[in-house]
Amino acid sequence: MPKTFTKRKIFFCAIMLSMAFVLLFARLSYLMIARSQYYMERAEDLHQRQRSIKAKRGIIYDRNGVELAGNKPVCSVSVIHSQVEDEDAVVSALCSILKLPEDEVRKKVLANTIREKIKSNVEKETADKLRDMNLAGIMIDEDYKRYYPYDSLASKVLGFTGSDNQGIVGLEVSYEDVLSGTPGSILTLTDAHGIELKNEVESRLEPIPGDNLYISIDVNIQKYAEQAASKVYRQKQAKRVSVILMNPQNGEIYAMVNVPEYNLNEPYKLTGVKAEGKSNKKKQDALNAMWRNFCINDTYEPGSTFKTVTATAALEEGVVSVNDNFFCPGYRVVEDRKIRCARTRGHGAETFRQGIMNSCNPVFIDVGARVGVEKMYENYRKLGLFEKTGVDLPGEANSIMHKKEDVKAVELATMSFGQSFQITPMQLLRAISAMINGGKLITPHFAMYVTGEDGNKKKEYEYPEKAGVIRKETSDTMKELLEAVVAEGGGAKGRVEGFRVGGKTATSEKLPRGNGKYISSFMGFAPVDNPQIIGLIMIDEPVGVYYGGTIAAPVMSEIFENILPYLGIKADYSEEKLKETMTTIYIEEGD
Numbered sequence: 001m002p003k004t005f006t007k008r009k010i011f012f013c014a015i016m017l018s019m020a021f022v023l024l025f026a027r028l029s030y031l032m033i034a035r036s037q038y039y040m041e042r043a044e045d046l047h048q049r050q051r052s053i054k055a056k057r058g059i060i061y062d063r064n065g066v067e068l069a070g071n072k073p074v075c076s077v078s079v080i081h082s083q084v085e086d087e088d089a090v091v092s093a094l095c096s097i098l099k100l101p102e103d104e105v106r107k108k109v110l111a112n113t114i115r116e117k118i119k120s121n122v123e124k125e126t127a128d129k130l131r132d133m134n135l136a137g138i139m140i141d142e143d144y145k146r147y148y149p150y151d152s153l154a155s156k157v158l159g160f161t162g163s164d165n166q167g168i169v170g171l172e173v174s175y176e177d178v179l180s181g182t183p184g185s186i187l188t189l190t191d192a193h194g195i196e197l198k199n200e201v202e203s204r205l206e207p208i209p210g211d212n213l214y215i216s217i218d219v220n221i222q223k224y225a226e227q228a229a230s231k232v233y234r235q236k237q238a239k240r241v242s243v244i245l246m247n248p249q250n251g252e253i254y255a256m257v258n259v260p261e262y263n264l265n266e267p268y269k270l271t272g273v274k275a276e277g278k279s280n281k282k283k284q285d286a287l288n289a290m291w292r293n294f295c296i297n298d299t300y301e302p303g304s305t306f307k308t309v310t311a312t313a314a315l316e317e318g319v320v321s322v323n324d325n326f327f328c329p330g331y332r333v334v335e336d337r338k339i340r341c342a343r344t345r346g347h348g349a350e351t352f353r354q355g356i357m358n359s360c361n362p363v364f365i366d367v368g369a370r371v372g373v374e375k376m377y378e379n380y381r382k383l384g385l386f387e388k389t390g391v392d393l394p395g396e397a398n399s400i401m402h403k404k405e406d407v408k409a410v411e412l413a414t415m416s417f418g419q420s421f422q423i424t425p426m427q428l429l430r431a432i433s434a435m436i437n438g439g440k441l442i443t444p445h446f447a448m449y450v451t452g453e454d455g456n457k458k459k460e461y462e463y464p465e466k467a468g469v470i471r472k473e474t475s476d477t478m479k480e481l482l483e484a485v486v487a488e489g490g491g492a493k494g495r496v497e498g499f500r501v502g503g504k505t506a507t508s509e510k511l512p513r514g515n516g517k518y519i520s521s522f523m524g525f526a527p528v529d530n531p532q533i534i535g536l537i538m539i540d541e542p543v544g545v546y547y548g549g550t551i552a553a554p555v556m557s558e559i560f561e562n563i564l565p566y567l568g569i570k571a572d573y574s575e576e577k578l579k580e581t582m583t584t585i586y587i588e589e590g591d
Contacts, residue, residue, distance in 0.1 A: 054143050055181030057165050058210030060158065060172075063252075063448065066219045069158055069172070069264075072147035075127035075140050077118045079109050084137030093138070094118055097129050109137075120163045121145040141186075146172075148264035154222050155261040156293040157393065157446065168267075169291050171215065171446060174392050178450055181210035209453045215446040216252035221245060224562045225255040229537070232555050233259045236542035242294045244425060245559070248433035248525060248534040251442035251463060253391075254563075262290050294538070296389075296396045299422035303508025304359045304548070305523045305536075306418030306428065310368050311356055311481065312435050313379035315474045319370040322353045322477065332362040334413045339365060342507075356481050357489030359505060361417045368416025373407045376415070382469040383431035384441050390464070391426055391444040399423040418508060429536050432523060434469050435478045436502065436531045441466040483528045491522065494553035496560045498571030500528040503556070505548035510541070517541045522552035526560060532569055535559060 054076075060069035077098065084090050087109055094105045098119050108116040120143065127140050146161040159170015166180065167173030184207030229241040243257040262271045273286050292298065314320040330346030332339050341347065341361045347354075355363030368376065380386060380401070388396045400422040402411055414420040426444055434441045443463035450459040482502035485491040491503040503524035510517040520542055525534040537552050537559075545551060 053141070053184035053186060053205075053207045054165055055183050055207035056144055056209040057146060057161070057181060058179035058450075059212045060179070061212060061214045062217050062219045062222075063214065063254075064218065065214070067149055068154065068215070068217070068219070070147050070149065071144040073124055074120075074143050074145040075122045075124055076120050076143040077122055077127065077130065078139045078141070079116050079118055080114070080137050080139055081109065081112055081116070082114075082137075084109060086135070090135050090137055093130060093133055093135055097126060098122065115139070150219070151263050151265055152261040153219070153226065154217055154256065155264050155267075156258045156291065157217065157256050158264060159291075160264050160267040170293075170393060171213070173394055175213050175447060178213055179210040182208040184208075211458060212451045212453070212455075214448045214451070216247075216254060216448055217256070217446065218254050220566060221563050222255040222257070224566075225257045225559055226259065226261070228555050228559050229257045229259045232539060232542075232551065236539060236544065236551060238539050238543070239541040240294060241540070242425060242538045243535065243555075243559070244295050244429055245533060245535045245563070246429060246433070246444060248437045248442070248531050249440075251430075251433075251444045251465075252448070253444055253446055254533070256293070256295055258292075258294050260290075267291070293393065293395075294540075295425045296391055296393055297424075299397050299400055299424050300519055300538075301419050301422055301508045301510075302425075302428050303418040303506035303519070303521070305432075305504045305506040305521055306423075307356060307359065307364050307416075308432055308435060308478065308482065308504055308523075309380070309383060309385070310364050310371070310376075310416045311352075312383070312470060312474060312478055313371050313376055314367045315477055316379055316470055317371055317375050320352050320367055322351065322481065324352045326350055326352065326355055326360075326363045326366055328355075328358075328360050328362040330362075332365045332413070334365065335409050337410050337413075339413060353481060353484060356504075357485050359485075359490050364416045365413045368412050369409070373404060373412055376412065377404050377407075379470075382441075383434055384469075385423060385427055385431055389424075389426050389430045389444050392447055396426070397424050399427060418506065425536055425538060429523070429534060432525075433534055435475055436482070436525055436534070438472050438475045439468050439470040441469045479528050479531070482525075486524070490549045491524075491553050493549060494522055494524050494557050496526065496557055496564065498573060499526050499560070499564055499569070500572045501526045501557075501560065502528050502531075503553065505553055507546060507548045518546040520546050520548040520550075520552045522548050522556050524553075524556045524560065526564060527569060527572060532567060533560075533563070 056071055059067055062068055079090065091102060091106045091109050094100060095102050100119065105118065108118055130138055131140055144165065146165060148158065157170055159172040160168055161172050162168050167176040172179065184205045186204050225243045225245055229243050233241040241259045243255065244253065245255040246253045260271050263269060268287060270286055271290055278286065327349050328341055328347040330341050330344045339361060342359065347358050347360050350358060350360065350363065352363065385399055386401065388398050402421060411420055430442065430444055442465050445463050447461045449457055449461060452458050479502055482504055483500060486494045486501045486503045491505050494503045495501060501524055503522060506521040508519050510519060518541065520539040521537060523536045525531045535556050537556050539552055542551060
């Protein structure tokens with residue numbers, strides 16, 4: 001072989017080796033300099049194990065600083081597969097102490113993962129039993145569990161949290177961003193097999209607690225309302241009883257009751273329903289129904305309480321005055337329909353004032369016809385009946401109304417006394433609040449302000465209001481008319497001795513008609529001259545007597561007897577004085 005060829009080959013190899021060396025040097029330089037931080041972090045990841053630390057959830061307080069939702073120390077139990085020395089002993093201990101099925105626990109213990117969570121929210125006493133066994137591979141971390149001191153109080157308002165302390169329903173989920181806080185973490189060093197090294201310093205990032213939420217509910221008022229609702233619920237063997245108590249001037253909700261309530265500390269335990277034999281779907285459906293808040297999540301036909309809206313629209317449009325004369329023969333024929341009054345033999349001649357006191361359907365059919373579809377819908381809009389109220393709870397429903405172009409004489413007639421459409425109880429109470437507060441459409445709400453862990457106020461909530469939705473003169477007239485309903489008319493059982501109370505009764509038949517099922521209700525407010533509280537009670541499917549004036553009005557009277565003095569509202573006059581000034585007219589038992 002020629003020497004020249006050999007030299008060329010050697011030279012070529014030298015160049016290739018040089019290039020390889022340069023490339024290797026460049027790659028090493030890149031890895032060691034440019035990417036050093038990245039690979040250092042990767043190396044640390046291989047020898048570090050991170051454990052999350054839950055943040056302490058913010059506390060929910062009532063308006064007076066009474067704790068409604070707090071935190072209870074618990075533990076979280078996990079297994080680290082690489083550290084387990086005796087699998088059978090670990091499985092046996094976890095099953096017996098935590099009361100868990102063996103196949104589920106064994107699957108997690110044998111899982112070749114960094115860490116497997118076995119159970120959260122373990123009581124400290126139970127976790128201590130595991131600690132005392134000192135079994136390798138079992139890790140126990142301190143944790144927090146949501147705790148509700150009053151168990152079922154305002155359950156369908158407060159809601160509850162899941163296993164990871166996240167809000168599920170109610171205010172807990174509405175204000176998740178306020179209450180949740182920021183989790184922390186613990187970093188521990190491990191060897192190449194993932195086993196934690198003893199006597200090594202842990203790196204700890206402290207969690208940031210959630211902020212505290214103060215709400216408008218008053219524990220004492222909520223208790224009064226729940227006691228009264230529970231009593232009539234049992235007496236009338238009702239499907240449910242709901243109560244809302246609110247300040248009509250600013251929309252602060254003092255109480256919201258939905259009996260039967262459920263235990264917030266055991267939210268998956270069905271109340272009044274047998275869980276045995278139910279499929280998972282049926283059980284979940286039953287739980288969803290148990291958690292529903294009828295006051296905002298569901299709609300209903302309001303019946304005669306809605307006559308307040310018809311009266312307001314008529315006064316606003318100037319088509320009726322309190323002394324206008326009407327005649328009730330016990331029915332009114334509208335097109336091809338004969339629509340009856342609650343008093344089938346009729347009220348005879350009566351003024352508009354007497355018509356609202358008697359809750360006379362024919363009077364309101366006539367009044368609705370005077371207003372007309374166009375103006376009636378315009379007033380519905382002004383009173384917020386085509387929109388959600390904006391209450392700060394999840395899942396608020398909206399009204400179900402006829403399209404305006406579909407409303408003919410019969411539909412207008414039935415709508416005038418509260419049938420053939422549906423609204424939520426909250427929408428009704430908001431509309432009536434505007435009627436009695438001078439014409440201001442408020443936003444019903446619970447949240448008032450937020451404080452940090454140190455107690456300092458961080459945020460105060462403000463809510464939209466719309467002034468002048470009706471004239472003050474109309475508001476003043478409506479207050480006088482509704483006071484007459486309680487003082488002299490069908491709402492007489494809603495009276496409270498010494499106080500000027502206004503109100504309206506209702507007895508609405510549920511669909512389909514003729515099924516014998518009713519919602520009996522009463523709306524009341526006090527004091528009449530400057531209303532500070534408005535309330536609505538609904539008794540769903542009472543057994544036996546079902547007239548709102550007979551069974552619902554007395555419940556609101558009982559609630560007001562307790563809470564009016566509590567709110568610092570002074571009595572207006574004595575019962576004797578009331579009797580001296582009162583006029584008596586014939587009232588047929590009905591609405």
